Amino acid sequence: MKQSMPDKHLQLKSLPGVDHILALAETDEQFTRMPRSLILESVRRAIDNTRKQILEDKPAIITDEAILKQAARLAGQKMKNRLNPLINATGVVLHTNLGRALLCRDALDNIMAVSSSYSNLELDLATGKRGIRYAAIEELICELTGAQAAMAVNNNAGAVLLALNTLAQGRQVIVSRGELVEIGGSFRIPDVMIKSGCILKEVGTTNRTHPHDYTHAITEETGLLLKVHTSNYKIEGFTTSVSLKELVGIGKSHDIPVMEDLGSGTLIDFRAFGLPSEPPVFEQVASGADVVTFSGDKLLGGPQAGIIVGTKHYMDQIKANPLTRALRIDKMTLAGLEATLKLYRDTLVAVEEIPTLKMLTLSYEQLCSDADVLFSLVTEAVGNQAEIALADMASRPGGGSYPGLTLPTRCLTIRPKTMSVTALDKKLRAFDPAVMGRIEDDWFIIDPRTLQPGQNKILANILKKLID
Known part of the structure; x- marks a missing residue:
């Protein structure tokens, strides 16, 4: 009433x-x-x-x-802060929505030290005059990649934009149709090329491109040959592509620079750790590419950045481009990137200390052991209020790297008796800290691959509070 x-x-x-x-x-x-x-x-x-x-x-x-x-x-x-830490139980190592790469301890310590004090960001301590902010990392990147010169900007899309604008503004850039990728957030290589002031010249077909497709397309208007590594998808079956080495040969014979966008980019050979080959940057530099671009926060495992390496001739031009200032990285990114890169001087140390590399290379045996510990903790916390089991499943690299690759893992599966799995998922996302897992076949899945040290106990306590 x-x-x-x-x-x-x-x-x-x-x-x-x-x-x-x-x-x-x-x-x-x-x-x-x-x-x-x-x-x-x-x-x-x-x-x-x-x-x-x-x-x-x-x-x-x-x-x-x-x-x-x-x-x-x-x-x-x-x-409350709008940007908050959470627990990633999805098993996706480089989860774009969850911030991609976790920074290593050395990077965090260096960021804290540099950002809490004045620094020689753009000061040459030897001369007392203005310096170049890239000096902190250029020599190190060149040491690790074999490049003559290097720099970094705010992300890889920015790196590609800057390099294209410098090398081929107003001129044609030849690229295979099968490499016209779309990256996260609906950003497409053709759109980046247009914004850079280049003229896109597609050659070949989606699944097959031959060397003669490039040579026949070259004219006086050609400014650059571009190769884009398809790091976020794979075409299989009746396919043919032109290798970077072949493209470099074509470029040299016509006096045209060659650039490769590696997208994700790695500084180690993952084959040594039982994973499929993903072209390391140093191999692409050795193939003769004039410019190579790649990300800092994907397989490299550092802060968000776009790294550009190449010959001194072309890198000097890129550094002089006015867009460089608009795309430059700050002192905190530089500090994190420098500390991360230094670990790569010893591959085994890098794999142990850089979270992304450690998670990607975790053995199945270790994951089984981690899953057993998690099972015991959750079973003790929840009791008979849920069905709990272990299951062999698959993790994913994520972040636009290793398309189609799955990594064997052992997951904890849980189904509450007091609520639906969907309701549990919603409650976990609303908790502080939030927990992100995944739902499969009416089970809530927790993958230990992406849990960080100590989070298994935190997760068990959260489940105890949410499952009555």
């Missing part, structure tokens, strides 16, 4: 004023360390929400305590 109009008017009249609730909030510990402007906004919203409930004939509690509590909840939501 709806309230009568006089009752509704009485309720509206009994609403406390903003100043009254604000005065109460200023001495209430729920609002400790909150700015007054935020408290004021939250109090107003709480009163407005209560007023709206009354006008819509919904039950409303009109007391100082109820409105204070609502205001505190609203203010607390505003005070």
Whole structure:
């Protein structure tokens, strides 16, 4: 039965004023360390929400305590960070939505040291004059890749844009149709090329491109031969492609520079760790490419960056491009990147210390052991409130690397008796810290490959709180 109009008017009249609730909030510990402007906004919203409930004939509690509590909840939501750490139980190592590569301890320590103090970001300490910010990493990148010169910008799309704009603005860039990829967020190589001021010249077909397709397409308007490594998909079957070495030969015979966009990019040979071959940067440089671009936060396992390596002749031109300033990386990225790169001087140390490499190369035996520990912890925490089992499944590299590759793993599968698997998934995402897993065949899947040290105990405690 709806309230009568006089009752509704009485309720509206009994609403406390903003100043009254604000005065109460200023001495209430729920609002400790909150700015007054935020408290004021939250109090107003709480009163407005209560007023709206009354006008819509919904039950409303009109007391100082109820409105204070609502205001505190609203203010607390505003005070929370929007970007928060979470537990990745998906088994996708380079999960783009979850921030891709985790930084190693050395990178975190160096970022803290550099960002909490003044630094020689653009100062040459030997001369006391202005220096170049890339000096911190250029020599190191060249040492690891064999390139003559190097630099880094904010991401690989920026690296490709900058290199194309420098080397071929207003001229044709020849690329195979089978390499016109689309990367995350619907960004496409053809679109990047257009924005760089180049003219796209497609050759070959989606599945087959031959050397003569390039040679027949070369004209006086050709400024660059581009090869794009298809790191986020694979074409199988009746296929033919032109190797980088072949393309370099064509470029040299016509005096045209050759560039390769490796996309993900790696500084180690993963074949030594039982994984399929993914072209290491040093091999592509050795093949004679004039410019090679790749990411910092994918298989490299560092902070987000786009790394450009190549011959000094072309790299000097790229560094002089005005776009370089617009795309430059900051001191924190440089600090993290330098510390990560230094670990690559010893491959075994890099694989042990860089989280991305460690997760990718985890043995099946180790994952089985980790799954057994997780099973014991979760079983003890949840008891008979859920069905819990272990199952052999597959992890994925993710992040636009190793298309189609799956990594053997052993996962914990859980199905609560008190709620649906979908409801559990929703509760885990809403928890602090949030937990991201996956659902398969009406089971919630937890893959230990992407759990970090100590998170198995945290996860068991979370499940205990959520599964009644």
